[in-house]
Amino acid sequence: MQDHDVQPLHLTRRRMLGGMGIASLALMSSPASAQQTVDLHVPGGPSARIITTSYPQKGRMILQRSSPPWLETPFEVFDKGVFTPNDQHYVSWHWANFPGDIDVDGFRLTVRGQVNQTLSLSLKDILQGLPRFDIAAVNQCAGASRIYADPRVAGAQWANGSMSNAIWTGVRLKGVLDRAGVKPGAIQVRFGGLDEPVIPEAPKFLKSLTIDHARNGEVMIAFAMNGEQLPLLNGFPLRLVVPGWCGVYWIKMLNDIEVLDQPDTNYWTATGYRVPDTPHNTVKPGETGFKMVPVTRNAPRSFITNIRNGDSVPAGTPASARGIAFGGDCGVARVDLSIDGGKGWQPTQLGADQGTYGFRQWQTQFALPARGAHTLMVRCTNTKNEAQPDFRIWNPAGYLYNTIETTHVVAA
Amino acid sequence: MPRAVLPMVAVLALVLLPHPGQAATITTLKSPKLDVPTSDAMFPAGPGSDAINNSCLACHSADHVLNQPSLSREAWQEVVNKMITAYKAPIGADDAKAIVDYLVRTKGAS
Numbered sequence: 001m002q003d004h005d006v007q008p009l010h011l012t013r014r015r016m017l018g019g020m021g022i023a024s025l026a027l028m029s030s031p032a033s034a035q036q037t038v039d040l041h042v043p044g045g046p047s048a049r050i051i052t053t054s055y056p057q058k059g060r061m062i063l064q065r066s067s068p069p070w071l072e073t074p075f076e077v078f079d080k081g082v083f084t085p086n087d088q089h090y091v092s093w094h095w096a097n098f099p100g101d102i103d104v105d106g107f108r109l110t111v112r113g114q115v116n117q118t119l120s121l122s123l124k125d126i127l128q129g130l131p132r133f134d135i136a137a138v139n140q141c142a143g144a145s146r147i148y149a150d151p152r153v154a155g156a157q158w159a160n161g162s163m164s165n166a167i168w169t170g171v172r173l174k175g176v177l178d179r180a181g182v183k184p185g186a187i188q189v190r191f192g193g194l195d196e197p198v199i200p201e202a203p204k205f206l207k208s209l210t211i212d213h214a215r216n217g218e219v220m221i222a223f224a225m226n227g228e229q230l231p232l233l234n235g236f237p238l239r240l241v242v243p244g245w246c247g248v249y250w251i252k253m254l255n256d257i258e259v260l261d262q263p264d265t266n267y268w269t270a271t272g273y274r275v276p277d278t279p280h281n282t283v284k285p286g287e288t289g290f291k292m293v294p295v296t297r298n299a300p301r302s303f304i305t306n307i308r309n310g311d312s313v314p315a316g317t318p319a320s321a322r323g324i325a326f327g328g329d330c331g332v333a334r335v336d337l338s339i340d341g342g343k344g345w346q347p348t349q350l351g352a353d354q355g356t357y358g359f360r361q362w363q364t365q366f367a368l369p370a371r372g373a374h375t376l377m378v379r380c381t382n383t384k385n386e387a388q389p390d391f392r393i394w395n396p397a398g399y400l401y402n403t404i405e406t407t408h409v410v411a412a
Numbered sequence: 413m414p415r416a417v418l419p420m421v422a423v424l425a426l427v428l429l430p431h432p433g434q435a436a437t438i439t440t441l442k443s444p445k446l447d448v449p450t451s452d453a454m455f456p457a458g459p460g461s462d463a464i465n466n467s468c469l470a471c472h473s474a475d476h477v478l479n480q481p482s483l484s485r486e487a488w489q490e491v492v493n494k495m496i497t498a499y500k501a502p503i504g505a506d507d508a509k510a511i512v513d514y515l516v517r518t519k520g521a522s
Contacts, residue, residue, distance in 0.1 A: 066451035100445065102444060227438070236441075272498070
Protein backbone atom coordinates (compact mmCIF):
# COMPACT_ATOMS: atom_id res chain seq x y z
CA MET A 1 0.00 0.00 0.00
CA GLN A 2 1.26 3.42 -0.91
CA ASP A 3 0.25 6.66 0.68
CA HIS A 4 0.58 8.65 -2.50
CA ASP A 5 -2.16 6.80 -4.35
CA VAL A 6 -5.20 8.98 -4.78
CA GLN A 7 -8.06 6.54 -4.56
CA PRO A 8 -11.79 7.02 -4.64
CA LEU A 9 -12.95 6.97 -1.05
CA HIS A 10 -14.90 3.73 -1.24
CA LEU A 11 -11.82 1.96 -2.54
CA THR A 12 -9.69 3.48 0.17
CA ARG A 13 -12.07 2.46 2.88
CA ARG A 14 -12.42 -1.09 1.65
CA ARG A 15 -8.67 -1.32 1.55
CA MET A 16 -8.42 0.02 5.08
CA LEU A 17 -10.88 -2.45 6.50
CA GLY A 18 -9.25 -5.36 4.79
CA GLY A 19 -5.58 -4.69 5.26
CA MET A 20 -4.84 -2.71 8.35
CA GLY A 21 -1.78 -4.70 9.32
CA ILE A 22 -0.18 -3.81 6.04
CA ALA A 23 -1.37 -0.23 6.30
CA SER A 24 0.27 0.20 9.70
CA LEU A 25 3.57 -0.90 8.31
CA ALA A 26 3.21 1.31 5.26
CA LEU A 27 2.75 4.41 7.38
CA MET A 28 6.16 3.93 8.87
CA SER A 29 8.12 2.46 6.04
CA SER A 30 7.16 4.56 3.02
CA PRO A 31 10.11 6.62 1.94
CA ALA A 32 9.41 10.32 2.21
CA SER A 33 9.80 10.76 -1.52
CA ALA A 34 6.93 8.37 -2.18
CA GLN A 35 4.52 10.15 0.12
CA GLN A 36 2.05 12.75 -0.98
CA THR A 37 2.36 15.87 1.13
CA VAL A 38 0.44 19.07 1.62
CA ASP A 39 2.01 22.50 2.14
CA LEU A 40 0.29 24.41 4.94
CA HIS A 41 2.15 27.63 4.00
CA VAL A 42 3.18 28.68 7.47
CA PRO A 43 5.95 31.24 7.96
CA GLY A 44 8.85 29.64 9.80
CA GLY A 45 7.63 26.12 9.06
CA PRO A 46 7.60 23.23 9.15
CA SER A 47 4.88 23.50 6.50
CA ALA A 48 4.87 20.06 4.89
CA ARG A 49 2.62 17.33 6.21
CA ILE A 50 2.08 13.79 4.95
CA ILE A 51 -1.30 12.96 3.43
CA THR A 52 -2.26 9.63 4.96
CA THR A 53 -4.84 7.02 4.04
CA SER A 54 -3.57 4.56 6.66
CA TYR A 55 -6.11 5.10 9.41
CA PRO A 56 -9.14 2.81 9.75
CA GLN A 57 -12.44 4.16 8.38
CA LYS A 58 -10.62 7.31 7.25
CA GLY A 59 -9.92 8.58 3.77
CA ARG A 60 -7.30 11.14 2.80
CA MET A 61 -6.26 13.05 5.92
CA ILE A 62 -3.44 15.42 6.84
CA LEU A 63 -1.16 13.61 9.30
CA GLN A 64 -0.44 16.03 12.13
CA ARG A 65 0.60 13.32 14.58
CA SER A 66 0.75 9.53 14.17
CA SER A 67 0.00 8.57 17.77
CA PRO A 68 -2.21 9.41 19.49
CA PRO A 69 -3.76 10.39 16.17
CA TRP A 70 -4.19 13.97 15.09
CA LEU A 71 -5.70 13.81 11.60
CA GLU A 72 -6.75 17.05 9.92
CA THR A 73 -9.45 17.41 7.27
CA PRO A 74 -7.92 18.54 3.95
CA PHE A 75 -9.28 22.02 3.24
CA GLU A 76 -10.69 21.19 -0.21
CA VAL A 77 -13.29 18.99 1.53
CA PHE A 78 -15.03 22.12 2.80
CA ASP A 79 -15.83 23.26 -0.76
CA LYS A 80 -17.93 20.16 -1.41
CA GLY A 81 -20.82 20.83 0.94
CA VAL A 82 -21.73 21.72 4.49
CA PHE A 83 -21.55 18.21 5.89
CA THR A 84 -18.08 16.74 6.25
CA PRO A 85 -17.93 13.10 5.14
CA ASN A 86 -17.39 10.78 8.09
CA ASP A 87 -14.21 9.39 6.59
CA GLN A 88 -12.73 12.90 6.49
CA HIS A 89 -14.08 14.22 9.81
CA TYR A 90 -11.01 15.36 11.72
CA VAL A 91 -9.56 13.22 14.51
CA SER A 92 -7.90 14.25 17.78
CA TRP A 93 -6.98 12.11 20.78
CA HIS A 94 -5.15 13.09 23.95
CA TRP A 95 -4.05 9.62 25.06
CA ALA A 96 -2.91 6.72 22.88
CA ASN A 97 -4.45 4.03 25.02
CA PHE A 98 -7.92 3.41 23.57
CA PRO A 99 -9.43 0.22 22.15
CA GLY A 100 -9.71 -0.65 18.47
CA ASP A 101 -11.97 -3.53 19.31
CA ILE A 102 -15.26 -2.74 21.06
CA ASP A 103 -17.86 -5.34 21.94
CA VAL A 104 -21.22 -3.68 21.37
CA ASP A 105 -23.04 -6.23 23.53
CA GLY A 106 -20.74 -5.81 26.50
CA PHE A 107 -20.38 -2.04 26.36
CA ARG A 108 -22.05 -0.10 29.17
CA LEU A 109 -22.54 3.61 29.82
CA THR A 110 -22.53 4.29 33.57
CA VAL A 111 -24.40 7.21 35.15
CA ARG A 112 -23.37 7.65 38.77
CA GLY A 113 -22.59 10.12 41.52
CA GLN A 114 -25.24 12.48 42.82
CA VAL A 115 -28.17 10.54 41.38
CA ASN A 116 -31.02 8.63 42.93
CA GLN A 117 -30.24 5.52 40.92
CA THR A 118 -26.95 4.51 39.32
CA LEU A 119 -27.52 3.46 35.71
CA SER A 120 -25.63 0.96 33.59
CA LEU A 121 -27.01 1.42 30.10
CA SER A 122 -26.38 -0.97 27.22
CA LEU A 123 -26.22 0.30 23.67
CA LYS A 124 -29.59 -1.36 23.12
CA ASP A 125 -31.00 0.66 26.03
CA ILE A 126 -29.77 3.83 24.37
CA LEU A 127 -30.64 3.08 20.74
CA GLN A 128 -33.96 1.42 21.39
CA GLY A 129 -35.11 2.65 24.79
CA LEU A 130 -34.83 6.43 24.63
CA PRO A 131 -36.25 9.11 22.31
CA ARG A 132 -33.72 10.15 19.70
CA PHE A 133 -33.15 13.39 17.84
CA ASP A 134 -30.89 14.87 15.20
CA ILE A 135 -28.80 18.02 15.38
CA ALA A 136 -26.32 19.54 12.96
CA ALA A 137 -23.23 20.85 14.72
CA VAL A 138 -19.64 21.79 13.95
CA ASN A 139 -17.04 19.95 15.97
CA GLN A 140 -14.05 22.29 16.13
CA CYS A 141 -10.90 21.91 18.19
CA ALA A 142 -10.20 24.81 20.56
CA GLY A 143 -6.73 24.94 19.00
CA ALA A 144 -7.98 25.22 15.41
CA SER A 145 -5.63 27.27 13.18
CA ARG A 146 -2.96 27.37 15.90
CA ILE A 147 -0.30 26.96 13.23
CA TYR A 148 -1.05 30.54 12.12
CA ALA A 149 -0.45 32.06 15.59
CA ASP A 150 2.08 34.92 15.40
CA PRO A 151 4.34 34.46 17.27
CA ARG A 152 4.07 30.69 17.04
CA VAL A 153 3.08 28.63 20.06
CA ALA A 154 3.51 24.97 21.03
CA GLY A 155 0.63 22.53 20.66
CA ALA A 156 -1.11 20.67 17.85
CA GLN A 157 -0.14 22.61 14.75
CA TRP A 158 -3.61 22.57 13.20
CA ALA A 159 -4.22 24.58 10.06
CA ASN A 160 -7.89 25.29 9.24
CA GLY A 161 -9.03 21.66 9.07
CA SER A 162 -9.55 20.73 12.71
CA MET A 163 -13.24 21.43 12.25
CA SER A 164 -15.94 19.23 10.77
CA ASN A 165 -19.70 19.34 10.53
CA ALA A 166 -22.14 16.46 10.83
CA ILE A 167 -25.75 15.66 11.52
CA TRP A 168 -25.53 13.87 14.82
CA THR A 169 -28.12 11.37 15.94
CA GLY A 170 -28.49 10.39 19.56
CA VAL A 171 -30.42 10.82 22.77
CA ARG A 172 -30.71 13.81 25.04
CA LEU A 173 -28.28 13.86 27.94
CA LYS A 174 -31.13 15.45 29.90
CA GLY A 175 -33.28 12.35 29.36
CA VAL A 176 -30.54 10.07 30.65
CA LEU A 177 -29.90 12.29 33.68
CA ASP A 178 -33.63 12.44 34.39
CA ARG A 179 -33.82 8.66 34.28
CA ALA A 180 -31.05 8.46 36.89
CA GLY A 181 -32.65 11.25 38.93
CA VAL A 182 -30.27 14.11 39.71
CA LYS A 183 -30.11 14.88 43.42
CA PRO A 184 -30.46 18.41 44.77
CA GLY A 185 -27.03 19.93 45.23
CA ALA A 186 -25.63 18.63 41.94
CA ILE A 187 -23.57 21.36 40.28
CA GLN A 188 -21.56 19.71 37.50
CA VAL A 189 -21.56 16.62 35.32
CA ARG A 190 -18.23 15.01 34.42
CA PHE A 191 -17.70 12.88 31.35
CA GLY A 192 -15.09 10.21 30.63
CA GLY A 193 -14.41 7.73 27.85
CA LEU A 194 -12.57 4.48 27.24
CA ASP A 195 -9.28 6.26 26.53
CA GLU A 196 -6.65 5.97 29.25
CA PRO A 197 -3.28 7.62 29.70
CA VAL A 198 -0.26 5.45 28.94
CA ILE A 199 1.30 6.47 32.24
CA PRO A 200 -1.06 5.51 35.07
CA GLU A 201 -0.26 8.63 37.12
CA ALA A 202 -1.17 10.93 34.24
CA PRO A 203 -4.57 12.63 34.38
CA LYS A 204 -7.33 10.70 32.65
CA PHE A 205 -9.01 12.83 30.02
CA LEU A 206 -12.24 14.14 31.55
CA LYS A 207 -14.36 17.25 31.02
CA SER A 208 -17.28 18.68 32.91
CA LEU A 209 -20.31 20.83 32.15
CA THR A 210 -22.48 22.69 34.61
CA ILE A 211 -25.64 20.83 35.56
CA ASP A 212 -27.79 23.44 33.80
CA HIS A 213 -25.82 23.12 30.57
CA ALA A 214 -25.96 19.33 30.78
CA ARG A 215 -29.75 19.50 31.13
CA ASN A 216 -30.43 22.14 28.45
CA GLY A 217 -31.99 19.58 26.11
CA GLU A 218 -29.45 20.11 23.33
CA VAL A 219 -26.43 18.26 24.72
CA MET A 220 -26.53 14.84 23.10
CA ILE A 221 -25.17 11.37 23.64
CA ALA A 222 -24.58 10.60 19.97
CA PHE A 223 -24.44 7.15 18.41
CA ALA A 224 -24.47 8.19 14.77
CA MET A 225 -23.13 10.89 12.50
CA ASN A 226 -24.52 11.54 9.04
CA GLY A 227 -26.73 8.48 9.40
CA GLU A 228 -23.96 5.98 10.16
CA GLN A 229 -22.43 4.66 13.36
CA LEU A 230 -19.47 6.72 14.55
CA PRO A 231 -16.08 5.87 13.10
CA LEU A 232 -13.88 4.39 15.82
CA LEU A 233 -11.54 7.37 15.71
CA ASN A 234 -14.46 9.78 16.14
CA GLY A 235 -15.58 8.08 19.32
CA PHE A 236 -17.45 4.86 18.61
CA PRO A 237 -19.81 3.78 20.05
CA LEU A 238 -20.97 6.96 21.89
CA ARG A 239 -19.69 10.50 22.06
CA LEU A 240 -20.93 13.59 23.77
CA VAL A 241 -22.07 16.34 21.40
CA VAL A 242 -22.09 19.82 22.95
CA PRO A 243 -23.54 22.03 20.20
CA GLY A 244 -21.75 25.37 19.90
CA TRP A 245 -18.92 24.41 22.25
CA CYS A 246 -15.34 23.41 21.50
CA GLY A 247 -14.57 19.82 20.59
CA VAL A 248 -12.65 19.23 23.81
CA TYR A 249 -16.01 18.80 25.55
CA TRP A 250 -17.21 16.23 23.02
CA ILE A 251 -15.93 13.20 24.95
CA LYS A 252 -15.31 10.21 22.67
CA MET A 253 -16.03 6.55 23.53
CA LEU A 254 -18.19 8.00 26.31
CA ASN A 255 -18.76 5.36 28.99
CA ASP A 256 -18.88 7.29 32.26
CA ILE A 257 -21.11 10.15 33.42
CA GLU A 258 -20.61 11.34 36.98
CA VAL A 259 -22.87 13.91 38.60
CA LEU A 260 -20.84 16.03 41.03
CA ASP A 261 -21.82 18.13 44.04
CA GLN A 262 -18.36 19.74 44.17
CA PRO A 263 -16.46 21.60 41.43
CA ASP A 264 -14.50 19.22 39.21
CA THR A 265 -10.83 19.46 40.15
CA ASN A 266 -9.40 17.16 37.47
CA TYR A 267 -6.59 18.63 35.36
CA TRP A 268 -8.51 18.94 32.09
CA THR A 269 -11.39 20.85 33.67
CA ALA A 270 -9.58 22.83 36.35
CA THR A 271 -6.23 23.62 34.71
CA GLY A 272 -5.99 22.74 31.00
CA TYR A 273 -7.54 24.51 28.02
CA ARG A 274 -7.30 28.06 29.39
CA VAL A 275 -7.58 31.41 27.59
CA PRO A 276 -7.18 34.99 28.82
CA ASP A 277 -10.40 36.48 30.16
CA THR A 278 -10.11 39.43 27.76
CA PRO A 279 -12.24 40.54 24.78
CA HIS A 280 -11.79 37.95 22.01
CA ASN A 281 -9.48 36.09 24.45
CA THR A 282 -6.59 38.01 22.94
CA VAL A 283 -3.50 39.49 24.61
CA LYS A 284 -0.16 40.90 23.48
CA PRO A 285 2.73 38.43 23.44
CA GLY A 286 4.59 38.80 26.73
CA GLU A 287 1.67 40.53 28.43
CA THR A 288 0.92 39.32 31.96
CA GLY A 289 -1.57 39.98 34.72
CA PHE A 290 -4.74 38.72 33.08
CA LYS A 291 -7.11 36.12 34.50
CA MET A 292 -7.34 32.75 32.74
CA VAL A 293 -10.69 31.06 32.08
CA PRO A 294 -11.67 27.77 30.39
CA VAL A 295 -12.33 27.62 26.66
CA THR A 296 -16.06 27.11 26.18
CA ARG A 297 -18.07 28.22 23.16
CA ASN A 298 -17.01 28.49 19.55
CA ALA A 299 -16.67 31.91 17.93
CA PRO A 300 -17.95 32.87 14.47
CA ARG A 301 -15.75 31.94 11.51
CA SER A 302 -15.96 31.97 7.73
CA PHE A 303 -13.80 30.77 4.88
CA ILE A 304 -13.56 31.11 1.12
CA THR A 305 -13.41 27.55 -0.14
CA ASN A 306 -13.19 27.88 -3.93
CA ILE A 307 -10.30 30.35 -4.17
CA ARG A 308 -6.93 29.69 -2.58
CA ASN A 309 -4.04 31.96 -1.75
CA GLY A 310 -2.09 32.77 -4.89
CA ASP A 311 -4.89 31.90 -7.30
CA SER A 312 -5.35 33.91 -10.46
CA VAL A 313 -8.73 35.57 -11.05
CA PRO A 314 -9.84 37.28 -14.28
CA ALA A 315 -9.81 41.09 -14.05
CA GLY A 316 -12.86 43.16 -14.91
CA THR A 317 -15.27 40.25 -15.29
CA PRO A 318 -17.58 38.69 -12.70
CA ALA A 319 -16.19 35.75 -10.77
CA SER A 320 -17.79 33.51 -8.18
CA ALA A 321 -16.75 33.24 -4.59
CA ARG A 322 -18.23 30.72 -2.21
CA GLY A 323 -17.47 29.15 1.10
CA ILE A 324 -18.69 28.16 4.51
CA ALA A 325 -19.39 29.96 7.76
CA PHE A 326 -20.58 29.11 11.20
CA GLY A 327 -21.83 31.36 13.97
CA GLY A 328 -20.10 29.63 16.87
CA ASP A 329 -22.72 29.01 19.54
CA CYS A 330 -25.55 30.48 17.47
CA GLY A 331 -26.55 30.85 13.86
CA VAL A 332 -25.06 32.83 10.99
CA ALA A 333 -26.74 36.21 10.43
CA ARG A 334 -24.64 37.36 7.47
CA VAL A 335 -21.42 36.80 5.62
CA ASP A 336 -19.72 39.72 3.88
CA LEU A 337 -16.94 39.72 1.32
CA SER A 338 -14.29 42.37 0.83
CA ILE A 339 -12.25 42.58 -2.37
CA ASP A 340 -10.13 45.54 -1.26
CA GLY A 341 -8.43 44.29 1.87
CA GLY A 342 -11.25 45.14 4.25
CA LYS A 343 -12.06 48.74 3.27
CA GLY A 344 -15.43 47.94 1.69
CA TRP A 345 -17.73 45.00 2.26
CA GLN A 346 -20.45 43.47 0.13
CA PRO A 347 -23.13 41.08 1.35
CA THR A 348 -23.24 37.49 0.13
CA GLN A 349 -26.15 35.11 -0.35
CA LEU A 350 -26.52 32.49 2.33
CA GLY A 351 -27.38 28.90 1.44
CA ALA A 352 -30.05 26.83 3.14
CA ASP A 353 -30.02 26.83 6.93
CA GLN A 354 -29.20 23.21 7.78
CA GLY A 355 -29.04 23.81 11.52
CA THR A 356 -28.06 26.61 13.89
CA TYR A 357 -24.76 25.06 14.95
CA GLY A 358 -23.67 23.71 11.57
CA PHE A 359 -21.81 25.13 8.62
CA ARG A 360 -23.75 27.42 6.31
CA GLN A 361 -22.72 27.96 2.73
CA TRP A 362 -22.45 31.42 1.25
CA GLN A 363 -21.80 32.62 -2.28
CA THR A 364 -21.53 35.80 -4.28
CA GLN A 365 -20.24 37.35 -7.49
CA PHE A 366 -17.44 39.86 -7.52
CA ALA A 367 -15.31 41.65 -10.09
CA LEU A 368 -11.76 42.78 -9.49
CA PRO A 369 -11.41 46.20 -11.10
CA ALA A 370 -7.84 46.05 -12.36
CA ARG A 371 -5.00 43.70 -12.99
CA GLY A 372 -2.60 43.06 -10.16
CA ALA A 373 -2.61 41.87 -6.58
CA HIS A 374 -5.84 41.96 -4.59
CA THR A 375 -6.82 40.88 -1.11
CA LEU A 376 -10.09 39.05 -0.52
CA MET A 377 -11.52 38.84 2.98
CA VAL A 378 -14.60 37.14 4.34
CA ARG A 379 -16.39 38.00 7.56
CA CYS A 380 -19.15 36.19 9.43
CA THR A 381 -21.54 38.02 11.73
CA ASN A 382 -23.57 35.69 13.92
CA THR A 383 -27.14 36.02 15.14
CA LYS A 384 -25.86 37.58 18.39
CA ASN A 385 -24.43 40.35 16.19
CA GLU A 386 -20.88 39.26 16.95
CA ALA A 387 -18.56 39.64 13.95
CA GLN A 388 -15.13 38.16 13.35
CA PRO A 389 -12.42 40.64 14.38
CA ASP A 390 -10.04 42.19 11.86
CA PHE A 391 -7.06 42.09 14.26
CA ARG A 392 -4.93 39.04 14.90
CA ILE A 393 -6.08 37.05 17.89
CA TRP A 394 -3.23 35.70 20.00
CA ASN A 395 -3.03 33.98 23.35
CA PRO A 396 -0.29 31.85 24.93
CA ALA A 397 -1.83 28.47 24.08
CA GLY A 398 -3.23 29.40 20.65
CA TYR A 399 -6.93 28.83 21.34
CA LEU A 400 -10.14 30.18 19.78
CA TYR A 401 -8.59 31.91 16.78
CA ASN A 402 -11.30 33.51 14.65
CA THR A 403 -9.65 36.48 12.95
CA ILE A 404 -11.10 37.39 9.53
CA GLU A 405 -9.47 35.19 6.89
CA THR A 406 -7.49 36.74 4.08
CA THR A 407 -6.92 35.33 0.60
CA HIS A 408 -4.36 36.95 -1.68
CA VAL A 409 -5.14 36.67 -5.39
CA VAL A 410 -3.83 38.08 -8.64
CA ALA A 411 -6.21 39.55 -11.20
CA ALA A 412 -5.01 38.80 -14.71
CA MET B 413 -29.39 28.26 27.77
CA PRO B 414 -33.04 29.30 27.80
CA ARG B 415 -32.94 30.18 24.09
CA ALA B 416 -32.76 26.51 23.25
CA VAL B 417 -36.36 25.47 23.44
CA LEU B 418 -38.16 27.29 20.65
CA PRO B 419 -35.35 27.37 18.11
CA MET B 420 -34.80 23.64 18.56
CA VAL B 421 -38.11 22.87 16.89
CA ALA B 422 -37.09 24.88 13.87
CA VAL B 423 -33.63 23.36 13.82
CA LEU B 424 -34.93 19.83 13.90
CA ALA B 425 -37.44 20.45 11.17
CA LEU B 426 -34.80 21.91 8.90
CA VAL B 427 -32.27 19.23 9.66
CA LEU B 428 -34.70 16.41 9.13
CA LEU B 429 -36.10 17.59 5.82
CA PRO B 430 -33.07 17.07 3.60
CA HIS B 431 -32.25 13.80 5.32
CA PRO B 432 -35.56 12.02 5.80
CA GLY B 433 -35.48 8.98 7.97
CA GLN B 434 -31.85 9.17 8.99
CA ALA B 435 -32.54 9.37 12.69
CA ALA B 436 -34.81 6.38 12.51
CA THR B 437 -32.64 4.01 10.53
CA ILE B 438 -29.94 2.93 12.97
CA THR B 439 -31.16 0.49 15.59
CA THR B 440 -28.05 -1.57 16.22
CA LEU B 441 -24.31 -0.97 16.07
CA LYS B 442 -21.64 -3.28 14.68
CA SER B 443 -18.54 -4.06 16.74
CA PRO B 444 -15.46 -2.68 15.05
CA LYS B 445 -12.22 -4.60 15.24
CA LEU B 446 -9.62 -2.25 13.91
CA ASP B 447 -5.92 -1.61 14.21
CA VAL B 448 -4.94 2.01 14.74
CA PRO B 449 -1.53 2.79 13.27
CA THR B 450 1.29 3.69 15.58
CA SER B 451 4.75 4.94 14.77
CA ASP B 452 8.15 3.58 15.67
CA ALA B 453 10.00 6.52 14.12
CA MET B 454 12.81 7.84 16.31
CA PHE B 455 14.20 11.34 16.69
CA PRO B 456 17.14 12.22 14.44
CA ALA B 457 20.34 11.03 16.12
CA GLY B 458 22.50 13.55 17.95
CA PRO B 459 23.38 14.73 21.43
CA GLY B 460 20.38 14.05 23.66
CA SER B 461 18.52 11.86 21.18
CA ASP B 462 18.67 8.88 23.55
CA ALA B 463 17.06 10.93 26.29
CA ILE B 464 14.26 12.23 24.09
CA ASN B 465 13.63 8.81 22.52
CA ASN B 466 13.48 7.10 25.91
CA SER B 467 11.43 9.77 27.68
CA CYS B 468 8.88 10.99 25.15
CA LEU B 469 7.84 8.23 22.77
CA ALA B 470 5.82 6.21 25.28
CA CYS B 471 3.02 8.75 25.13
CA HIS B 472 3.34 10.31 21.67
CA SER B 473 5.08 9.75 18.37
CA ALA B 474 8.11 11.78 17.30
CA ASP B 475 6.14 13.69 14.64
CA HIS B 476 4.29 15.44 17.47
CA VAL B 477 7.57 17.22 18.21
CA LEU B 478 9.01 17.41 14.71
CA ASN B 479 5.91 19.29 13.50
CA GLN B 480 6.26 21.95 16.19
CA PRO B 481 7.59 25.40 15.29
CA SER B 482 11.01 26.62 16.31
CA LEU B 483 10.75 27.91 19.86
CA SER B 484 12.94 29.70 22.35
CA ARG B 485 14.78 27.85 25.12
CA GLU B 486 12.28 29.26 27.61
CA ALA B 487 9.36 27.96 25.56
CA TRP B 488 10.90 24.49 25.20
CA GLN B 489 11.67 24.41 28.91
CA GLU B 490 8.04 25.25 29.57
CA VAL B 491 6.88 22.43 27.27
CA VAL B 492 9.11 19.87 29.01
CA ASN B 493 8.02 21.14 32.44
CA LYS B 494 4.38 20.71 31.41
CA MET B 495 5.01 17.15 30.28
CA ILE B 496 6.53 16.37 33.68
CA THR B 497 4.21 18.24 36.02
CA ALA B 498 0.83 18.09 34.21
CA TYR B 499 1.19 14.84 32.26
CA LYS B 500 3.44 13.02 34.75
CA ALA B 501 6.18 12.05 32.29
CA PRO B 502 8.78 10.21 34.43
CA ILE B 503 11.77 12.32 33.41
CA GLY B 504 14.66 13.03 35.78
CA ALA B 505 16.46 16.36 35.96
CA ASP B 506 19.43 15.24 33.84
CA ASP B 507 17.25 13.84 31.08
CA ALA B 508 15.00 16.91 31.18
CA LYS B 509 18.02 19.12 30.59
CA ALA B 510 19.27 16.87 27.78
CA ILE B 511 15.84 16.97 26.14
CA VAL B 512 15.59 20.75 26.33
CA ASP B 513 19.11 21.05 24.91
CA TYR B 514 18.19 18.67 22.08
CA LEU B 515 15.06 20.68 21.27
CA VAL B 516 16.90 23.99 21.35
CA ARG B 517 19.64 22.59 19.11
CA THR B 518 17.24 21.08 16.56
CA LYS B 519 14.20 23.37 16.82
CA GLY B 520 15.43 26.46 18.59
CA ALA B 521 14.66 30.11 18.02
CA SER B 522 16.07 33.18 19.68
